[in-house]
Amino acid sequence: xxxxxxxxxxxxNSIRAEGHVVKKFKQYFEKFNHKxxxxxxxxxxxxxxxxxxxxxxxxxxxxxxxxxxxxxxxSRIPLDRIVF
Numbered sequence: 001x002x003x004x005x006x007x008x009x010x011x012x013n014s015i016r017a018e019g020h021v022v023k024k025f026k027q028y029f030e031k032f033n034h035k036x037x038x039x040x041x042x043x044x045x046x047x048x049x050x051x052x053x054x055x056x057x058x059x060x061x062x063x064x065x066x067x068x069x070x071x072x073x074x075s076r077i078p079l080d081r082i083v084f
Contacts (some may be wrong), residue, residue, distance in 0.1 A: 003014045005034070005055075008033035008034070008054075009032075009033075009035070009036050009079045010034070010035055010036070010045065011036045011038050011058070012025065012036070012037050012038065012055075013038045013039055014037055014039055014040055014041070014042070016041050016042075018037075018040065018042035018046040018050070019042075019046070019051070020081045022055065023026070024050065025056075026053075029053045029054070034056070035053070035054060035056065036055065036056045036057075036058050036083060037050050037056070037057050037058065038058040038060075039058070039060060039062075039063075039070075040057055040058075040059075040063070041063075044072055044076060047072065047076055047077070048076065051077070051081060053080075054082050056075050056081050057081055057082055057083070058081070058083045058084065059073065059082060059084055060084070061084070
């Protein structure tokens with residue numbers, strides 16, 4: 001809970017593990033003011049769930065590798081929730 005008490009962002013690295021992140025940490029989501037999901041490679045439903053829970057989405061170059069990923073980024077992630 002260090003990031004919570006210090007007011008810092010907490011980063012979740014989720015390469016193909018979005019479901020595990022939710023399963024293990026969902027009970028803590030509301031305690032963190034700033035949550036960043038790094039290396040998102042999931043589907044639209046998972047993305048919507050993270051956005052609904054107040055996450056920022058950290059993108060990297062491989063996030064733009066596939067057409068469906070580019071389409072999802074453009075259509076589903078608000079600009080104010082994207083970080084690099």
